[in-house]
Amino acid sequence: MKTGSIAVLRALLRLAAILLITLVLRSSPALAADTRPPVQVGFDGAFGATGTITSEAIKYGIDMAIDEINAAGGVLGGRRIELVVKDNRANPARGKANMQDFAAMPEVVAVFGGAFSTVMLESLGVAHEARINLLLPWSSADELIDNGRQPNYAFRIGIHDDLSALAMLSRAREHGYKRIGLMVANSGWGRSNMSAFERHLKKMPDMKVVGIDWHNAGTTSLIDKYDRLQQAGAQAIILVMTGRELGPLLREVGERLAVNSTPAVLPLLTHGGGVVGWRLFDAHSAVLKRIDLCAAQSFSLFRLPPSKGEAIVAKARKAYGIDLYKDYDGPVGFANAYDLMHILARAIDLAGSAERSKVRDALENVRNYDGLMRRYARPFEPGRHEAASLAQIVFTRFRADGVLVPADGAGASRHPPLSRQR
Structure with missing residues (x-):
């Protein structure tokens, strides 16, 4: 075969190989993924x-x-x-x-x-x-x-709100708190929670809401609302507020504890969204170590194997x-x-x-x-x-090192206390 013919044959073979590879790539989604x-x-x-x-x-x-x-x-x-x-x-x-x-x-x-x-x-x-x-x-x-x-x-x-409302009311009831105060955000979220409370309370005739205090987003003082509910006979207060409002309330309760070491402090139950993700412990560790604040959450690492x-x-x-x-x-x-x-x-x-x-x-x-x-x-x-589902809701509270652990203590011993230094 002449040299020129060999060169042409080699070129045709290379072209055929390129075409074959192209066809394979086009017909294989896994190989063509990058394209x-x-x-x-x-x-x-x-x-x-x-x-x-x-x-x-x-x-x-x-x-x-x-x-x-x-x-x-x-x-x-x-x-x-x-x-x-x-x-x-x-x-x-x-x-x-x-x-x-x-x-x-x-x-x-x-x-x-x-x-x-x-x-x-x-x-x-x-x-x-x-x-x-x-x-x-x-x-x-x-x-x-x-x-x-x-x-x-x-x-x-x-x-969602219907589940968390039922969980918080049920926990209060189980702990003997039948006279409840509500502090609720004046927002679509707050009104959603309020509707859920009303639905579930109709099925709990032994529970009584002694007062409802609404607050606006960004409110920097809530102690007067807290006092009104306490004076109305609330045994516990359920909070529907973000950490932006919970922080000032914790500060004010902490200031009261600093002046008087033995005032009556009501147990607080809160929507998990009011606690999680706000780094409240970093700013309010002293008061959080002294009060009963429990948050409803859908998940805790401590419940995992x-x-x-x-x-x-x-x-x-x-x-x-x-x-x-x-x-x-x-x-x-x-x-x-x-x-x-x-x-x-x-x-x-x-x-x-x-x-x-x-x-x-x-x-x-x-x-x-x-x-x-x-x-x-x-x-x-x-x-x-x-x-x-209601079954997966877990109530958590801050441990002494600021880690949120199940309020019943289940699984919390698996992880030792942590340093809060970041």
């Missing part, structure tokens, strides 16, 4: 809100789940998941605008909300108009899920430099977001598509996910977009 756009997930947090680190906790939970999902091959045969983050600064109008931005991004299949129900309530309508899945790891207003929309694009994994709990704590410490036992005053937001992201990934694969409506339908059909918080036989189904 396809990632499936995007949004998160609208309140990073700019003063005093709270709830959004950081949620983001770390989403991040860890995404890292695990991508390391295992992503979704849909190799597509990676990518997180897109926005900051609503706990401002409802900004949250609504952020949701509009997410809705306009075609690759965003779902948006995680932050801890503030007032923001999420404003975003809810936009999410449904755009038919984009709204995933709620923490915000608890009942109306977010009981929204009357069909199909419903909102899904929640954290405890030791091997599982220590594994997730070690992984978060290595990946993000955080200590889940203390850095977020309880890892509720982290755990909620972590489990919800894994459930979303399973729904995307079950749908066989990143199309929003198909993923919505698939979220109602995910089965048997063994999550961080618990095993979910079926997290969601048609007519039930609430994954939490």
